[in-house]
Amino acid sequence: MSVTMAQIDRRVDSAQELESVTHTMKGMAAVSVRHFERAADAMGIYESTLDRGLQVVARHLDADDVAWERHSRFPPRRSAVIVFGSNQGLCGPVNRQVARHAAEVVAACPTSVFEVVAVGFRLSSELELTGVPPDVVLELPNSVDGISPRAAELLVRIDRWRRADPNPAVHLVFPSFRGRHAGFEPADRPLLPFDTARLRELVGQPWPGRSLPTYTVGRTELLATLVRQSVFAGLTRTFAQAMASVAASRLVAMDNAQRDVEERLAELHRERHRLRQAAVTEELLDVISGFEAMRE
Template sequence: MPADLKALKSRVGSVKNIQKITRAMEMVAAARLRRAEQRISALRPYAGAVRRMARQASEAAGNVPNLPVLTEHESVDTVGILLVTGDRGLAGAFNSQIIRAGLKAAEEHRAAGRKVVWYAAGRRGVSSLTFRKLPIEGSYVGFSDRPAYANAREIAEQLMASYVDGQLDQVDVFYNGYVSALTQVVRRETLLPLQQATILEEAEVDEEVSEETGHHALVEYEPDADQILGRLVPDYVEISVFRALLESTASEHGARMTAMRNASENAGDLISNLTLDMNRARQAAITQEILEVVAGAEAL
């Protein structure tokens, strides 16, 4: 067998092995994506209820700024940026687009004279910031495939403690919002101060508003609304972080499934082209052998 024909045959075998791996990874990502979608669907009612109760309690309390975590700082001098990425690659632009968005926002903050403090969830975000020699105040790894509520609580507690202690004046979180297996949207949300987050927004329709009268249901608080709000606010921050983790997980599985499907299709095209080249090389080798036999016969 000629050397070039042998090399082509070896390359076809290598590409077929890679195609088997990418197909298996696509199937695994699809199974994990379905579970991640179920977790997001299960979280939404609870997250909506916590948001609604926190908003109602803030309206009833009347002195929301007295709570440290709800107090807006006089000026925004230090901004914390939380990047939610994955622990692994092979997911297309899933990780890189979050890192690019975070770095762009950091440049904007620095241009405005603000200091940036970095937080990263996921090994890809941690390694990227480390490679750029950017100091990381908080790194959280090892759970991007299936984040637990305890992971969100750990992140939220550190962010809230830094905000209350005055180390941070604002916290922005960047994550991939899940739309579909083919579409992931980079989302930037202000987590703290909560006056700029969704906890106090008035646009959301309260589920306890009567359709006939348009009035809110009467709510009596025991203990008072201040204490209840103080308990709900940490829950809301934790839920917000947990939702970002779940959205990122579903987006990662969807991006990996799509990337592996594209890789399998590209491998199939490459196999077809290499097989065609291999057949041409084999035909050329056979033709050359026939010509050599004919030339030898004529020489005799």
């Protein structure tokens, strides 16, 4: 079926509009990657500061201290899994890969999993396809400002779990950000119970300053506060890493889409040039034929 010049022009206009959209979305994704990457780095610094506080408290704990033993006395009996993905599509295979990794984590849990929380509307459908339907679906924030409120919401949910079970195991499954060009890889890490081996490791580390700080509040209260802040910081950094990974995946997807659109535009321009040349050739042949007829 022959294509007219008007049809080619309409296709070129549509492709140019699509190219403009992909270019805009690519720029927005690049900006988002940078913002979320900075947020993750900032929370990493905050976690290092909390480690220094835990190091100070841990120096005054011994094996018989209630504040030390309260975090490791009872082994977990049940587990919860929090999975991070995306709200929307156009971000490559991030949701599918994270959902598959979450299914492996759930299958490998040594205790029964009583709740699966999906952070991201698009992720929930992928989890259902892998046989791990989420019990709760939360929205992934769209900006850095929305991370802390959503992390606080999860922290309230974790407190509710701990009231029902004093020592649940909470696992995080998320796309770990590896860089703007390296993309992501599915990862998991335990959030609770708090690793007391981490306290022993901190005690053995040298203090970065010349003098050790002290504190005036009770060490049990201070340790509980630092542990809670450490959990909150871990949640917040996981949010930032997941959002950076989603933005980086969308950046790669938009880059590929823009490349495809540019190739399609080049094909349409060649087709339009061919049709234009054919029309010019046809007109020239008509002129020559008319001239030959008049001369005869």
